[in-house]
Amino acid sequence: MSAYALQPAPDLRAMVEPCANSAYSAAARVLACETLLGKQVFSRIQRYQITQWQAYAYFDQSDWAGGQRVAAQAIALEPERPGGYRLMARTFAARKEFGRAAESQQMAVDRDPADYTAWASLLMYLMASEQFGEAEAVLQRMPDWDESDPSRLYMRGLIRLQDRNFAGTAADARQILAMNSGDSKGHYLRRKICEASAADCWTLSPDDAAE
Numbered sequence: 229m230s231a232y233a234l235q236p237a238p239d240l241r242a243m244v245e246p247c248a249n250s251a252y253s254a255a256a257r258v259l260a261c262e263t264l265l266g267k268q269v270f271s272r273i274q275r276y277q278i279t280q281w282q283a284y285a286y287f288d289q290s291d292w293a294g295g296q297r298v299a300a301q302a303i304a305l306e307p308e309r310p311g312g313y314r315l316m317a318r319t320f321a322a323r324k325e326f327g328r329a330a331e332s333q334q335m336a337v338d339r340d341p342a343d344y345t346a347w348a349s350l351l352m353y354l355m356a357s358e359q360f361g362e363a364e365a366v367l368q369r370m371p372d373w374d375e376s377d378p379s380r381l382y383m384r385g386l387i388r389l390q391d392r393n394f395a396g397t398a399a400d401a402r403q404i405l406a407m408n409s410g411d412s413k414g415h416y417l418r419r420k421i422c423e424a425s426a427a428d429c430w431t432l433s434p435d436d437a438a439e
Contacts, residue, residue, distance in 0.1 A: 243269075248281045250288075257285035258294070276305040276312075283315045292322045310336035310346065317353065326357035344371055360391035378404045382413040389417065394425040402430075 246260035261282035279302040286294035296319040302312030317332035330353035337346045347370045354363035385400035404414030422429035
């Protein structure tokens with residue numbers, strides 16, 4: 229669980245239940261959270277948590293404007309925590325503003341770089357906005373990056389393929405196949421390269437496993 233998965237004080241649990249519990253309807257949760265935010269009994273960090281619950285209630289209604297409003301409130305309450313930026317990114321992505329989603333998600337990653345899910349979302353937004361060079365750089369900064377892992381190389385090869393960096397994709401495919409000549413991921417990348425660029429295509433040796 230993330231260090232930012234905050235919990236209200238025990239004596240306030242009953243009060244926040246209609247806001248926090250997804251068993252209630254989204255509309256009821258939005259209203260309950262709004263009522264809580266109007267009270268003076270909550271600390272700043274608790275108000276920050278309430279805005280996040282309310283944002284998810286808005287998301288469940290596909291009310292992205294409402295979600296964006298409370299995401300902005302979360303950022304204003306706790307600008308050094310990642311939650312508000314993640315929420316803001318989601319509202320942008322829902323409207324297919326992937327470049328802006330990536331910018332907000334980068335702020336979330338900067339504040340909690342150990343959160344793998346945040347990195348994965350950032351990579352997804354960069355790919356969706358066709359910022360392939362940035363996506364490759366992010367992939368290589370992710371906590372689980374390992375250039376000896378064929379799965380990581382395959383992901384980089386796919387990014388490079390979309391960026392029309394066929395030489396780079398070929399290098400990844402060759403490295404994968406050097407580790408295991410029968411690896412289907414390496415063969416897939418090689419086929420895609422050969423379909424896209426004769427100059428970067430190469431023929432398998434007779435000793436290689438069949439595709």
